[in-house]
Amino acid sequence: MRTGETGEDDHAVIRFGVLGPVQAVVNGEPVALGGPGVRGLLAMLLLRPNEVVPVEDILDGLWGDDPPLTARTIVQNYVSRLRRQLRLVDPTGSVWIDTQLPGYQLIVDEDLIDVSQATWLLNRARHEHPVRRAEMLREALSLWRGPVLADVSPRISAPELEDLRFAVLEARIEADLELGRHAELIGELATFAEAYPFREQMIAHLMLALYRTGRRADALEAYQRFARRAAEDLGIDPGPALRELHERVLNDDSTLLLPAPAPLVPPKVGVVVPAQLPPAPVGFQGRDEELVWLDQLLAEDHGEATPIGVISGPAGIGKTALAALWGRMVDHEFPDGQLFAGLRGFHPEHPPLDPGEVLGQFLLTLGVPANEVPTDTDDRAALYRSLLAHRRVLVMLDDARDSAQVRLLLPGGSRALVLITSRVRLEGMVARSGAWLLDLGPLPVADSVRVIDSIVGAGRIEQARLDQLVELCGGWPQALRIVGARLAARQEWIADELIAELGDERTRLAALAAEHSDTSVRAGFELTYRRLAEPDAFRLLGMFPGPSIGPGAMAALQSLDVAAARRNLRALADAFLVTETSQDVFVMHDLIRLHAKELAPVGDERAAALDRLVSYYLGAADAARRFFGPMAYPAGKTDNHDFGDVGQALAWFEREWPTLLALLDLAAPGDAWRLARMAHDFWTARPTRPSLVHKGLSIAVSAGDLEGEAWLRHARCALGYSAETVSDAMRVIEIAGRLGDSRLAAVGHEALATVHSGEEALAELAKALEHYREVGEPELSVPTHARLALLHVEMGDDAAAERHARTAVEHSDAVFTEAFSREVLGRVLSAQGAVSAAQQQWRRSLELYAQVNEHRAEQMRDLIDGV
Template sequence: MAAEHPSAARFCLLGPVQLVVGERAVPLGGAGMRGVLAMLLLEPNQVVALDRMVDVLWAHEPPPSARTMVQGYVSRLRQRIAEVDAGALIVTTPPGYRMVVDESMIDVTVARSLLAKAREQPAARRAELLRAANALWRGPALADLGGRLTAPELTELRLAILEALYDAQLELGRHREVIGELTQLIDAQPFRERLVAQLMLALYRANRRATALDVYQRFAHRAAQELGMDPGPQLRELHARVLRDDSGLLEPSPDPVITPKVGVLVPAQLPRAPSGFAGREDELDWLSGLLPPGETAAIGVLAGPAGVGKTALAVLWAHRVAQAFPDGQLFASMRGFDPQHAPVRAADVLTQFLLALGVGVDDVPFELDDRAALYRSILADRRVLVVLDDARDAEQIHPLLPAASSSFVLVTSRIRLDGLVARTGAKLLSLGTLGVDAAERLIEHMAGTPAHSKDREQRRKLARLCGHLPLALRIAAARLAGNPQWTVADLVAELADERSRLGALDLADADTSVRAALDVTYRSLRPELAETVRHLGLFPGTRIGPHPVAALTGGDVDECRRRLRALAASFVVTETSRDVFLMHDLVRLHAFALAEAEMSDVDRTLGQRRLLRYYLAGARTARALLRTDGVVRTETAGPPMATAEDAVDWIDQEWANLLAVVETGADSDNETDEEVVALARLAAEFSEGTRALGPAALSRLVRLVV
């Protein structure tokens, strides 16, 4: 390890943040630069998102130049590391940066390795290794960052080292030596029962029985007053043995003073596997390809929009591979997007999991960090499948991730969880809608009747009207099964009306609805994103980009680009190529209904007018460029174009949208009639000179122009 070679470069986090070469600390600049280094070293060889760095360094209130400042910090860090030939490299890896480094060069890793190595060693060797680990601390971890970055796991690591060290010292009969240290440490960590037990035992062995009992009474009183809880059963048992002057306590023992009582339960918490499952063969193969886990617990993420079948896929796959996890399967609904309940706290899920793994009710630790540490310890020697369904964000599930183990964690969410991928190396799969054949099989199974040749095409139409979305398909099929008098053609006719389609995909008695599922996603968005969704309900075309959205909202193009990408992360839209976004048909209808219900007539009219003028400005600029075959001034209200080639590209990309804007304007009766006609005339010119129109579009244009 790097710590064994004094001349080698070392990265230090257990105290001031430093890069040390030999015995010399390399100057690293201010707290911001050291904070960036610390974040990269806390997650070595993993991507740390730039946005997360900004949020941490400026406590979620960054200045406008924050991203540029972080990029500057990274640049200077690269320079310092290269100057001293430290053997590490900071690599730009979207969405952030990754520190490529031998982890044995980091004092945190060395401390963890020494703790792990000490296990199963004789007491004398164990104490030696643990003292070496504790000596790596040169003060509070991350001491010189001014509180910008906190890492509670480093506090937990040091406490785990100290507790193990005191156990070794007690086993060696060095009880008098540890009394002062334990007393001081308990003043800083008053609710660590293991430390209290160690101090009581040391005092008892030093013939200070009354003081040992007083330590217990002070702890019990404080726990009752401040936490409303009693001491745990093992601490109470130790207290009882001291009270009755149990001489057995005088004999050094290799067993820790307090250890959690863990049974041998094998949990089997998976919900029932879904029936009528169709398709997803590639996705099932992808999941199976993540097995077996390696030295660290593997993590898979299934992300996708509401109703796409994430939970069904996760549960089905989990049942198929359950035999590969002989130590059990854990399942928790995180309720990240439940309209009736708040998201489940990680602390509550940890309690559920610990009880399922055999920990007694009284042995579940009070603090979240302690529960997580016990959970990781139990899973370290087990092969367990953990399914976390409907996660709200990475922070909700991070405490539920095992560390080094052969377990596997599968997470589902309505957002992409890019932060989790960046921090842990999780593998992400974004789920799309079903293929044509799979959608038809799902309808056939749910409806309970096979498709005959005469209605197979009708079922395919039904699947198209449902957007091949599994939830919509199941609702449609359930309506067919529940109403034998209805034919597929009847349901197709009802769904063909866009204004009533979402209402038709609603099973009121079962509290199952496509609209309700989409509402949950919409209500979870930040206000500015929800506003953008409402404006998208005014967009008559299919191909969405930042410039037309900026026209609709009256906003900044760059800001609208960021909003669209944020909506893509929540699967409201899909970015099919750079700056090209599409909306699923049912999501589009939902956005249209939101615009109708939640926007005033004035705001709707204003947005439509701005969009019309945007396309009119773009069409005029394109015509000027095509006529002159040279550079003309781009209208400020329109899209950026500089050459005839740009004009042709814009027309080709925006043609369907341009016609949709014309048709929408022609259907309205307002003061923009002249602008609608002007845009229609320009579209007619383009159709003659640059492309052929279909009969329906040509008919509309002729009608408008004449």
């Protein structure tokens, strides 16, 4: 007689489980077993109960080919620890570990192990009426608590346990088919067929369920899809049983429609307890904060409203895995069952499921006879809400297309809880239904490592290689699982090949595809792209060279106004193809960027978009730099670039610096050197950035552009390389003469003055002022007057020094030049002994420097404090 059929004995009974994490349980409470090694030893003994397990097998399971020198001693310690723990929880001694050469033997009643329970239920159910059979098989399936042997070394494996689960599941579905539950099985079978495409028995069950619900064409399509996959991936044809079923469906064989045997008890609405959640995911790691968020959703008092959680994120980020795992963790909170529907919002082959069809499946699952399911969708929704009004049910709606698809599937009672996953942010659910939104992002590094380790085995891949692989996957769970699967399928040497494939942007997405499967990172992105209302926005982003983009640059790419471009970017953010990290700053994950790059325009379309983008950055850079000081180098249009203050201008340059650098390699030479020259004006305010002057100069010289060469040589003079300053300044003056350009002549003489002193410097600065007067823009001469003031102080001419300093202040029209001019005026006044007046100028200079250059501001504070 099996334990538990007539009640438990008076003493506590210990039970064991390997269909999930390895466990020992007494009176429903888990027993502390110890670390992975102890649990691994127990697992090997439980998998071969009442048999001698050789020590060599134990060593191999725990350490493989590289056991420590003290491995046998460690195993003896593990055995002692387990014996001690068993004595504590089972004083009757009904379970013990015996030492038998060449190893150890667990003496145990096999009925106490969950594998034996599941096997017994499967064998016994074969002789039962379909109703009782289905109940027993559901009981057997409930023994699986997650991935088998989930918390021990992957070297300890038992593939027969997966075969057992399939056998139980297939038998349970067969019983449900006999009971006429065809319609309610279709969703479960379709999901299973996607996950395990080569299980012929499940394909046969799916075909039969579809045929018996009047979907003959879909049944035939299911067969053809399987036949194609089997031929392409495995090189085989469907088996004889499946081929025979196909022929019968093709010939519309009415004997397939034989009624199922009458159930022992007629079904009653509200009696059936559904358990439709997908299997617990394999290799799940991390998401602790998200699991807490879900727990809070469950615990929160929502009043009379139905609690609704929406988990959103891009394809492959782990939305369904998180929802399914949490649902199974809290299934005891929903004694009235769990409903599941895959809504196919982004399916590669089928349109999104109609809400009416889902409601029909739910009603049948809840026990409504097929002939009593309303034909009208609204009537189905009303009956569905009535049935769930007072039931504690979890409803999981996976892969929703939009809010409209799920609206009718929301139960009316506050005792139910709805969990929705989608590749778009369903913000409409918040306003209409009070939903909570959770956006999933990539995994952190530590959790990413654990994902691969859980598949390959901890320590199997050298850490440096593992770190590289994790970095190249960018925390993307699907990418990590694919990499883990590819590593697990071969020896360690595949790691270097994978690193090479992933490290090359041209082959990275191709490498992130599971072999002999249609699972790939690219495929998930492609489905999202196909559903975009404005796909051109995503395509054009594929040619954008920088790490972040704003509405202005997007407007240039698309040739739209800024408001429309902002809407398009936020639509892409709602589809999780970009992320708005701060207001109007959008970034794209590296893997998504590579997919966009594959779709990017080519030819004339690309050239035109690039021209617009470069023009935008030329205008924006010109508008921003004008806050820093007078610009001797003239630029083009500054329309549509409204920076409110110098802080916004500086922030724009800081954010766009990588893009400006990348554009130098893409723009035409004339545009490239202009970008480099204007970026130099930002460098004068923030010299912590590397200068782009040398690259711009190289571009201009290579293109034979004299104007560009002159302006970049002038910029190089400001970098302080005295060895090159004289030759650069003389070359600028020479080119100015050839071009007849007074601006260039002025800056050339000004630069030459920096390497002279005394009268020679005065002469060069006087020539610069003369050329500035020819230009007719007095603000351009502000730096020249400031330098003349300092030079006259050195030469002892206080009156001339003060005159030039005050002229500089008078003509200053930008923050940086006014700060510099007042600093100089203060130095002039200080030299005259007017310390109070000098400090007044310096305090104002400090206020201005603080807006643009903290280093100069610190110098000014030191100057003030030192007087």
